[in-house]
Amino acid sequence: MSFADQADRTLATLALTPGWSRLQALRPDCDTVIVATMLDAAAGFAETVLAPLNPVGDRIGAQVVDGRVVLPPGFVDGFRQYAEAGWLGIDAPAALGGQDVPLTLQAACGPLFDRGCMALMMAAGATRGAIHLLAQRAEAAVAAEWVPKLVSGDWAATICISEPEAGSDIGRIRTKAELRDGRWLVSGQKIWISFGDHDLAGRIGHCLLARTNDQPGTRGLSLFLVPDHIEGAPNGVTLERIEEKLGLHASPTCAMRFRDAHAILLGEEGRGLSQLFAMIEPMRLHTGCQGLGLASAAADIAEDYAAQRRQGGRPDMAPPTIASHPDVIRQLHDIRSATEILRAAVLELATAMDLARFDADTGRADLAAWMLPLIKTFGAETGFDAAHAAIQVLGGAGYTSDYPLEQYLRDARVMAVYEGTTGMQALDFLTRRLWRDEGRGLAVFLRQARDEITAGSAARPDQARSVGAVLDSFETLSASMTAMQADADAALYRADSYMRAGWAAVSAWMAFRLGTDEAIAILAARHALHNARCAR
Structure with a gap:
């Protein structure tokens, strides 16, 4: 398991994200050296402070003592160190005690922390959401009293x-x-x-x-x-x-x-519900980061185990590592591809949210709103699926507590439930993002994806055609779903399949960006499947 490798992958993916270069131009304090240093610090903190707490927390759990909750040993000190290091207020306003860095950097560092100890980061996520909410919605005196205390970790x-x-x-x-x-x-x-x-x-x-x-x-x-x-x-x-x-x-x-x-x-x-979304939106992005953190860990464990475990081969020769077995190669490829596609999509969403704020780019705001239910849903599913698939690579060993995969699987399952269930996200993706918003976010997605595909088509024409076909198909499907507003029940029945078709389209875009050519054909097939389900 390598936290440093995850940080390196994140930095490399940021460099491939078009919106990030625009964001750096707007925020020169976020140059590549500073960002690399921040990611390195996050990886080191997650590995040395948070990760040792994870098995302890799972084994002992939170307990009620004299009517109050007491957390497992080390959790109070871990939270204090997390706050003192400035991570709680990394993207909070500087006037209220935060560091005021772009949300993109929080989304880059967050999966490292969730990989270290997702349970403790549940407290951090709620507090960070409240920081955003109070900074935006509370009266000045209330924000001035509460936000600095939340940033410091004195309050939660x-x-x-x-x-x-x-x-x-x-x-x-x-x-x-x-x-x-x-x-x-x-x-x-x-x-x-x-x-x-x-x-x-x-x-x-x-x-x-x-x-x-x-x-x-x-x-x-x-x-x-x-x-x-x-x-x-x-x-x-x-x-x-x-x-x-x-x-x-x-x-x-x-x-x-x-x-x-x-x-x-x-x-x-x-107007409480609409105002609460100042807290809900960063927490839904956090769910995507949680899934990415667990998927990154699961991918590393599966790859490391496969590179060491020897099995099979000719009986008169030393057994090869299972990493050389074609079916294991396939499994590892699927885990890693899904993880890196999610990483790229999380960073794409975060940069869109930042640019909507720093650049007054309404198109980016529409794209961010359109992508948020996808990242929440498929961040959750990728985290669970990666842990599930990694257990299969390890076989019986993966089912034991000798490896943390079984804990990752249990911890990840709830992510598809809280912060809005999968069904709720599908309804939001269809009825709000497509119908109510009249497809504005969809239009931005299609334009940006097609521009990127066109720019890279000369070097990879076959892949560009494949991804272009997925985008065309999804646009046609979206028009069909728009036309179904008169038959709402039939449309809502298909909402989940429509959302999954949308994720397949976004994933194909991200796969092209990453050069993950092997995944594009698989994603095209998945898109066709979800498209067919919508047509039933």
Whole structure:
């Protein structure tokens, strides 16, 4: 396993990302030497500080002691070191204590940290999301009080949405906020709250949706910040339990009770859900980074094992390594190709998000919105699939705890569930990104991909034609799905296949960029399959 190799691959992929050169021109402080130094530091921190915590956390898990969550040994110190090194506030505004570097660098470094210890990074991800949210939506005084404390790791934050009868169906949230004597008070129950309680920081702020009026659905929801205590006194926030889970044992998934908890209104009353997306969007990108981190580790383990494990061959000769077996070569190629395509796509999305902010490029904003459900979904699936495939390469050894693959498999499974399930992402990709946005993000994707393919067609004409055919086919499919708006149920039935066709098209684009020619034919076949499913 090589964290340094992952950093090198990331730096090389950044160099191939067209948007990155434009971003460097806008941000000369992000020259290649500085970025390489930052990635090297991230790799070293992940390997020496975070990675040793991962097996300990999985084995011991988070525990409730005297009504509070206590994390496994080393986690509190690991989180403190992570914050002190500046990683929590890497892309936070400098005026609020952050380093204000582009999001792309966070997306480059993040998978290294998630590879080291994904469970602990669940706390970091929620806190980073809250930093973005409060910097954008909180009143100046609230942001000035909270964001520097979050950046320093002195305080932490959560995202509180789900309830027992309102998981993905946010419009059924029943937690209420009432204005009494000029103060908002929140009462209700929230579940599935990652790091809802813990001993990492001295204070926890809950970014929470609650109903403030009688309007139905999401129109009655407002966004609040609810501290767990105020001036040292409890604020009506209590832990009810932590869940027993398949994986991420060191990440406490909490059920929380709020009883007349003093709350701070964030943004405009009644527009809580739309405002919360300032936190949700970076957390969905983080899911893609999590999957990339686990896939990178799984690919390395499979390749290292195959290069050492000897099996087969002529009985009168020393057995060869299994890395020379054609079927193992195929398996390793599939794992590595999927991992590197995801790496390229994550960095493409991150640069698009940055350019939309720094360059006021509305086209990039449309592309970022279009790509986000793809990265969230297929980052999750790639992380799980890579661990699953790597276990197969190792055989029986991969199924044991002698290797971390079985933990990666368990930890990765939930990524397709939280931050919006796969089905929800498919609906978003179809109904919002294609229908509501009138295909603006799709148009930017097709234009940029075709420009890149055209530029490289002279050197690789066959591959350019293959990828061009995939893009043409996906454009035709998108037109067909657009025409199905009148038959919404039939279209929604096909939403998952449509999204998978979209990922195959993006993957073919990234494969061409990386020169992964062997993968292009496979991706074309997958696209044809999903296209056919949409036509049923």
